[in-house]
Amino acid sequence: MSMRQKVKVRGGAAVAVAAVLALGLAGCGGGDDQAKEPQKSATPQSQESASQPVPTDAKEPAPVEVIATSQGPAGVILEINSAVRNQDGYLTVSGRIKNTGSSTFSAMATWRGDEKTASPASIAGATVVDTAGKKRYYVLRDTEGRCACTTGLTPIKAGESVAIFAQYPAPPTSTTEVTFGLPSFAAATIKISG
DSSP states (O other), rough: OHHHHHHHHHHHHHHHHHHHHHHHHHHHHHHHHHHHHHHHHHHHHHHHHHHTEEEEEHSSSSSSOOEEEEEGGOOOOOEEEEEOOOSEEEEEEEEEEEEOOOOOOOOOOOGGGTTOOOSSHHHHTTTEEETTTTTEEOOOOOOOOOOOOOOOOOBBBBOOOOEEEEEEEEEOTTTEEEEOOTTSSOOOEOOOOO
C-alpha cells in the first residue's frame, strides 16, 4: 500500500468516525430537547421583553426634560419637552399629554379650536404667544388647510399618554420665551432653544 493510499484510508476512516459521533450525539440529545424547548420559548419572551421597552424608548429616547407642565381637565396633564426654533424660521413645540385620571379621557374636541374639517381630532387650536413682541402665533397650515400638528387623536386610556407636536412661524430671535396655550389647559411659559 502506498503512502497516498494510506492517507486516503485514514482520511476516510476519520470521516466515518466523525459521522458516527455526530449521529450518536444527535441520538443522545433526546433528553436535551426538553431542556432546550423552554430556552426556545424563553428566547421569544426575552425578545418580547426587550421589545416592550422599545415603544417606551421610542416615545422618549432617554430621560426627557420637561420644560413646562400644564394641568388640564379630569386628571389630564400636558408636559412640554421642547420648543425649538430652526434655521428655516419655524418653531416646533413637542411634548406629551398624559391621562393621570382613573377613566378614559375623550373630551378633546376643544383642542382643535375652530377647526372642523381639515384637521379634526387634532391640537390645531394650540397657540404660542410672544408677550414681549405682543403677537399670537397659530399652528401652521399646509396648502390643503391641514395643520402642522398632531392629528388623529383617539381617547386616552387611564395611565396612558400620547406624544404631541405643533409647528408655528418662529418669533424673532430676540424672543427667548413664549406662552403655549392649548384649549382646556392652563397656559404654560416655555423657553425657546435654537
